[in-house]
Each structure stands twice: as structure tokens, then as C-alpha cells.
Amino acid sequence: MPRCARGFRRWPRSRPLSCRPSSKVARQRQLNSTHRSNSSPARASGSRATDRAPYRRQGGTAPVTATASGPGPDAGIALLALSGLDKRYGATHALKAVSLALAAGEAVGLAGHNGAGKSTLIKCVAGAVLPDAGAIAVSGTQTRFSSPADAYAAGIRVIHQDAPLVPHFDTVENAFLGRPYPRRHGMVDRRAMTERVAEIARAIAPDLPLATPVALLTPSQRQFVRLIRALADDGRILILDEPTAALPAEDAARFFAVLGRVRDRGTAILLVSHRLDELSGFCDRTIVMADGGVVAECTGAGHTVAAIISAMGGGAPMAKVQRTLPDAPAILALEGARTRSLPVPIELEVRAGEIVVLYGLIGSGRSEVLDAIWGVERLTAGAMTLGGEPFAPRNPGEALDAGISYVPADRHRTGLFADESLVFNTTLPLLSRFRRWPRLPVPSRSAETRAFAEAARAVGLKFGHAGQKVRTLSGGNQQKLLFSRWASRHSRLILLDEPTEGVDVMAKAQLRDIVRAMAGDGNGVLVSTSDREEALELGDRVIVFSAGAIAAEFSRQTADAAALSTAAQSKPQFDPEPA
Numbered sequence: 001m002p003r004c005a006r007g008f009r010r011w012p013r014s015r016p017l018s019c020r021p022s023s024k025v026a027r028q029r030q031l032n033s034t035h036r037s038n039s040s041p042a043r044a045s046g047s048r049a050t051d052r053a054p055y056r057r058q059g060g061t062a063p064v065t066a067t068a069s070g071p072g073p074d075a076g077i078a079l080l081a082l083s084g085l086d087k088r089y090g091a092t093h094a095l096k097a098v099s100l101a102l103a104a105g106e107a108v109g110l111a112g113h114n115g116a117g118k119s120t121l122i123k124c125v126a127g128a129v130l131p132d133a134g135a136i137a138v139s140g141t142q143t144r145f146s147s148p149a150d151a152y153a154a155g156i157r158v159i160h161q162d163a164p165l166v167p168h169f170d171t172v173e174n175a176f177l178g179r180p181y182p183r184r185h186g187m188v189d190r191r192a193m194t195e196r197v198a199e200i201a202r203a204i205a206p207d208l209p210l211a212t213p214v215a216l217l218t219p220s221q222r223q224f225v226r227l228i229r230a231l232a233d234d235g236r237i238l239i240l241d242e243p244t245a246a247l248p249a250e251d252a253a254r255f256f257a258v259l260g261r262v263r264d265r266g267t268a269i270l271l272v273s274h275r276l277d278e279l280s281g282f283c284d285r286t287i288v289m290a291d292g293g294v295v296a297e298c299t300g301a302g303h304t305v306a307a308i309i310s311a312m313g314g315g316a317p318m319a320k321v322q323r324t325l326p327d328a329p330a331i332l333a334l335e336g337a338r339t340r341s342l343p344v345p346i347e348l349e350v351r352a353g354e355i356v357v358l359y360g361l362i363g364s365g366r367s368e369v370l371d372a373i374w375g376v377e378r379l380t381a382g383a384m385t386l387g388g389e390p391f392a393p394r395n396p397g398e399a400l401d402a403g404i405s406y407v408p409a410d411r412h413r414t415g416l417f418a419d420e421s422l423v424f425n426t427t428l429p430l431l432s433r434f435r436r437w438p439r440l441p442v443p444s445r446s447a448e449t450r451a452f453a454e455a456a457r458a459v460g461l462k463f464g465h466a467g468q469k470v471r472t473l474s475g476g477n478q479q480k481l482l483f484s485r486w487a488s489r490h491s492r493l494i495l496l497d498e499p500t501e502g503v504d505v506m507a508k509a510q511l512r513d514i515v516r517a518m519a520g521d522g523n524g525v526l527v528s529t530s531d532r533e534e535a536l537e538l539g540d541r542v543i544v545f546s547a548g549a550i551a552a553e554f555s556r557q558t559a560d561a562a563a564l565s566t567a568a569q570s571k572p573q574f575d576p577e578p579a
């Protein structure tokens with residue numbers, strides 16, 4: 001049980017937020033009481049139906065309008081108003097005089113390509129990064145956040161992309177990190193904590209094991225823990241940085257239904273997402289950033305996915321690409337394969353040149369199949385063949401030697417060395433290819449740098465210089481770097497777990513083209529994804545997992561969104577045999 005966190009300042013709910021007696025304050029008081037009385041201004045004006053489906057709203061064709069550089073006309077009553085925020089990291093001008101305003105009960109989307117400056121903006125508002133210039137006002141009062149605790153005290157709650165959790169704490173303990181614990185008779189009231197967390201978990205993640213240390217949860221389950229943590233706390237301004245990046249459509253929909261209720265209570269929400277349908281479906285308007293600045297605001301009838309993409313400088317969304325499949329033999333076959341995590345025998349075949357997608361919800365078993373092929377988990381029953389030969393890798397090194405490549409889902413834990421350079425991270429697993437002399441293990445720096453430059457070009461990596469540390473790349477560019485590591489390698493079989501998570505919409509199309517090119521070169525490609533659109537766009541065949549077993553299989557012709565969702569939520573009947 002964690003010990004009680006001390007010294008937290010609580011949001012002064014019962015007092016006016018500004019000491020200056022002005023008409024602005026009067027308006028603000030009115031707004032505060034509106035917030036407390038559970039009725040947002042948007043609601044009051046009837047501008048939003050509170051019972052609408054989370055992804056449904058009226059689309060239109062009005063052109064995207066460029067934003068003024070100052071806060072909008074409602075800046076006077078904004079819960080959060082940013083004006084002229086500016087931030088440089090050395091030579092990188094990450095934020096260029098960004099201004100925006102957020103009203104109570106309003107959900108505003110923030111879109112932009114990888115490296116546009118979205119996370120930097122959020123970090124400034126969260127008090128994690130100090131802007132070089134500009135001002136932040138909460139409820140009309142100018143504030144200066146010198147730490148995240150300052151932002152917390154001002155009622156701001158942030159879920160960062162990949163926010164750290166304490167690995168050996170369970171969900172309940174993590175949900176209360178950095179917050180005062182409920183107390184009873186002077187002792188931490190564990191029961192009250194659990195009840196609070198269980199209430200939220202029932203709505204968004206009913207199957208999440210609340211008493212399991214988060215280190216033992218999957219990346220997607222850990223994302224739910226972060227969401228529960230933000231929703232368990234009554235902040236007035238909620239900032240979410242790609243909250244659903246690792247979640248399948250079905251889980252994301254549940255999350256947005258809950259978030260809608262939070263917004264309708266009067267919470268102001270700023271939502272960053274590369275899933276543009278979420279922005280256009282859930283938010284009232286979307287602000288588009290590029291190269292550190294605000295370039296457009298999509299609103300009203302012009303608040304559509306197509307309009308946001310066009311404001312980001314992209315073309316129309318990709319259509320389903322037709323591929324002709326060679327009549328090739330199976331490169332990989334699993335016959336009655338079981339592992340400790342897969343109690344039901346798996347039958348699976350991937351042919352050379354084919355893209356097979358494993359689609360499923362959290363913990364459905366799809367990623368565990370990749371673990372078995374990559375040598376992380378041993379087969380406990382059944383057989384696996386690679387190129388027709390028996391194959392039983394004892395570790396990833398053996399899988400690598402057999403011609404398998406792997407892009408893991410959890411880039412921070414298993415993919416990248418954040419404090420090492422871009423070049424180091426690109427060439428590390430294939431270092432023997434870059435020896436200066438064939439017999440000596442001394443790498444040729446120039447060969448490594450050339451390989452990095454080629455790989456970076458292939459995926460459109462946005463970076464400063466080859467020697468910069470990986471942690472200074474934006475999240476999406478880290479994913480592209482991880483991907484680029486394998487893009488130039490000729491493998492017999494490529495395993496991709498959530499390959500485009502956190503990547504912007506244009507780069508997604510680019511990476512998917514690379515996946516198709518990999519298959520076109522004769523590699524077998526096995527993709528595990530929770531992104532239904534990705535499954536439909538990429539898969540020559542889509543195999544749907546549910547509850548650790550194969551629930552259904554579709555060809556490219558028979559797969560559609562409804563069929564995939566139905567199969568992913570089915571409960572396959574099986575009798576697990578003892579392993």
C-alpha cells in the first residue's frame with residue numbers, strides 16, 4: 001500500500017478564482033456556478049445534444065478557417081486561455097506563439113503531423129515544461145506553472161502519451177498516485193479507493209484486473225489505468241494526449257461515452273489524437289498545428305476528417321489497396337501451437353508475400369502469438385515451422401538469426417534506448433552488418449550513419465541531427481524510427497505489433513505502403529493490431545482473436561468493420577487442455 005502523499009493543494013472550489021473585482025470576474029463567477037450546477041454553457045444554449053453517440057455529429061463542407069493568433073472571442077470567459085506560448089529546444093522552435101482558449105463544457109481537438117508541437121504545448125500547460133514566452137490564464141487569472149504540482153493545484157489534469165505508472169502498484173494504487181488518499185480513522189481507506197476506481201472501471205474497462213500489479217498488464221490495459229487515473233479525479237480542465245492510441249475501436253467508443261459525461265459535467269477537455277474521426281466525432285472544434293504554430297481551426301460544418309487532413313497538408317484518406325497475391329508456399333506455420341499464455345491450440349499459416357493481420361481487443365491473445373514466434377515464449381504443445389523446417393526459437397537472438405524481424409508495441413520498454421542516439425538505435429540489432437573489418441567487432445560509424453540516413457528517409461523521419469537522443473524525438477517519430485530499423489532488412493518473416501501507433505495520418509499511409517512493399521519483396525508479414533481500419537486496409541487475411549483463441553478468419557473480400565467487431569467481442573467456446 002502506498003503511503004499518503006503530502007502537501008497537495010486542492011482546487012479552491014468554494015471561492016472565486018480571481019481577486020480582481022471586475023466585470024470579467026463577475027462573468028467568471030457565473031461560469032463557476034454554471035460548472036458546479038452541472039450544466040455547461042454549450043448545453044444551456046442547446047448547441048449540443050447530450051445524448052449523442054460518441055462518434056456521431058453533423059458533418060459539413062464549409063472550408064477550414066485559419067485561427068486568429070490571439071485567444072478566441074470567448075477568451076474572457078475561458079477556463080483555460082493560452083496566449084503567445086513559445087518554446088525552443090536548442091535549434092528546434094517547437095512552439096511558435098500559440099494561442100487558444102477553452103471554455104467550460106467544451107471539448108477541443110488538437111491535430112497535427114508528428115513533431116508539430118502538440119505534446120510540447122500540453123507539457124507547458126501541465127507545468128512539465130516552462131515556456132520561453134507567453135501567458136497561461138486559468139479562469140481569467142494569469143498563472144505561471146513552475147511544476148506539474150502547480151498545474152494540478154489549478155485544476156488541470158493531464159494524461160500524457162505513455163505516462164509512467166508505478167509498475168509494482170496495482171490499478172487502484174496507481175489511480176491515486178500524487179493525490180490525497182481517502183482516510184478513515186486516520187488510516188488510508190483502501191476500500192473507498194477501490195470503490196472509486198471500480199465505479200469508473202465498470203464503465204470503461206469492466207474486465208481490467210484492478211488488483212494486479214500494472215507491470216503484469218498489457219500496454220493497452222495500462223492505457224486504461226491511465227484513463228481511470230485521470231477520470232477518478234475531479235479536475236476542471238482535462239488534457240488527453242492520444243488516450244486511445246493503443247485501444248481498439250470498441251474500447252475507444254466506451255471511453256468516449258464516459259468522457260462525454262465528464263464534459264457534460266462542465267469539464268473543459270483538450271484532446272490530442274491522430275485518430276481524426278475521434279476529433280471530428282467527439283470535439284466541438286479542432287485546432288490544427290504545423291511546425292510549432294496554429295495553422296487552422298476546423299469548426300461547425302467544416303469539422304470533418306477530410307477538412308482536418310487537408311488543414312494538416314495531406315490529401316484524401318487512403319482507399320483500400322488491391323494486391324495480387326503470389327501463389328507462394330507457407331513461410332510460417334503453427335499447428336496446434338500452445339504457450340502458457342495461449343491455452344487454446346492455434347492454427348496459423350503465413351505465405352511468402354502475404355500480409356496476415358491478427359486483430360483483437362485487449363488481452364485477446366494476438367500479441368502472444370508474436371511472442372511465441374519471436375522466441376519470448378516457448379511452445380508448450382504443437383509445432384511451428386519456418387520455411388518448412390521445424391522452428392523452436394529459445395530467444396529473440398535465434399529468431400533474428402533465422403531471418404525474422406520484429407517491431408514491438410511497447411517502444412519504451414522493449415523497443416528503443418531513449419538516452420542513446422538515433423544512429424545507435426537504428427543499427428543496434430544488426431550491428432554485425434556495420435563492421436569496419438569483417439573479423440573485428442568494431443563498427444564503421446560512417447556506414448552506420450549512412451544506413452540511418454537511408455532508413456530515416458524511407459519513413460519520413462523528422463529529426464534534428466543523427467546524434468540526438470531518441471527521447472528528444474516526438475512520440476510518432478520514435479515509432480517511425482523503430483519501424484525504420486527493419487524496413488531495409490530483407491527478412492523471411494516480419495512481425496509488426498501495433499506498427500503505426502501514435503503516427504500521424506499521412507505517415508500512417510506511408511508506413512502501410514512500406515509494409516505492402518515488404519510483402520511485395522516476398523517477405524511474409526504478420527501484423528498484430530487493435531486498429532480496425534489498419535486491419536481492413538492492410539490484411540490479405542484477417543484473423544480475429546478473442547479470449548486467447550481464434551474467433552474468426554476473413555479474407556480481404558469478406559472482412560468489414562462490423563464483422564471484425566462482432567468476432568472480436570464474441571466469446572469462443574473451448575475446453576483448454578492442460579499444457
Ligand SMILES: Nc1ncnc2c1ncn2[C@@H]1O[C@H](COP(=O)(O)OP(=O)(O)OP(=O)(O)O)[C@@H](O)[C@H]1O
Binds near residue numbers: 120
Ligand atoms: N526534450 C526535447 N529536446 C529537444 N527537442 C525536443 C524535445 N521535445 C520535443 N522536441 C522537438 O520538438 C518538436 C515538437 O515535438 P512534440 O513532441 O511537441 O511534437 P508532437 O506534435 O507532439 O508529435 P507526435 O504527434 O509525434 O507526438 C519536435 O521536433 C521534437 O523533436
